[in-house]
Amino acid sequence: MPKTKNTPAISTNDLADRITSISTDLHAAKADIALLQRLKDAEINAKRLARELKDTQQDLATALANEHDAKQKAAFANIRKMAITPSAPVGDANPGLLKMTFAVTYETLSYDYSTRQNVWKAASAFGINYLQAAELAYLTEAKPEIIPQRIMDLAPGKPAEAVSRYIQAVSRGYLAS
Numbered sequence: 001m002p003k004t005k006n007t008p009a010i011s012t013n014d015l016a017d018r019i020t021s022i023s024t025d026l027h028a029a030k031a032d033i034a035l036l037q038r039l040k041d042a043e044i045n046a047k048r049l050a051r052e053l054k055d056t057q058q059d060l061a062t063a064l065a066n067e068h069d070a071k072q073k074a075a076f077a078n079i080r081k082m083a084i085t086p087s088a089p090v091g092d093a094n095p096g097l098l099k100m101t102f103a104v105t106y107e108t109l110s111y112d113y114s115t116r117q118n119v120w121k122a123a124s125a126f127g128i129n130y131l132q133a134a135e136l137a138y139l140t141e142a143k144p145e146i147i148p149q150r151i152m153d154l155a156p157g158k159p160a161e162a163v164s165r166y167i168q169a170v171s172r173g174y175l176a177s
Contacts, residue, residue, distance in 0.1 A: 072141065079138045080120065082106035084128070084146050097150050098170065102128050106135065129167045136163065 085103045088095040104125040112119045125131050139147065144159035155161035
């Protein structure tokens with residue numbers, strides 16, 4: 001800007017300070033414009049984000065269920081031909097549930113070092129309460145129909161809960177209703 005007769009002399013320091021002040025105000029104004037634009041779009045963005053969150057949560061639930069099913073299939077692939085044989089004390093025509101035993105037989109896929117192959121081998125448990133976690137899961141989830149009715153009566157329609165109640169009762173020596 002050329003100096004005229006009417007313009008008072010301004011120092012370079014004052015001009016530099018004025019430029020800094022205007023730059024700061026311009027930066028704040030641009031930030032306000034961006035905020036205003038974001039606020040104008042906020043309702044639309046909130047609805048879009050809510051839909052995306054719901055869809056992603058459903059995708060996660062599906063992925064977790066698929067992962068659980070795959071792990072369960074892998075675990076259950078090593079067990080087959082499970083059967084339960086109830087027996088009562090000799091001479092007791094109507095024994096209570098705690099007096100009965102429920103022997104479990106099944107086959108497991110095991111590595112045979114002599115043949116260097118996986119082969120099916122017979123396995124058994126003296127009672128349901130002696131089964132390992134994988135075998136219990138197989139019983140309650142893959143083969144609930146072989147659970148004796150007297151045990152299922154502890155929690156009708158809920159095989160895992162019925163077996164759990166039975167095992168707790170056996171370990172405590174009584175059956176809770």
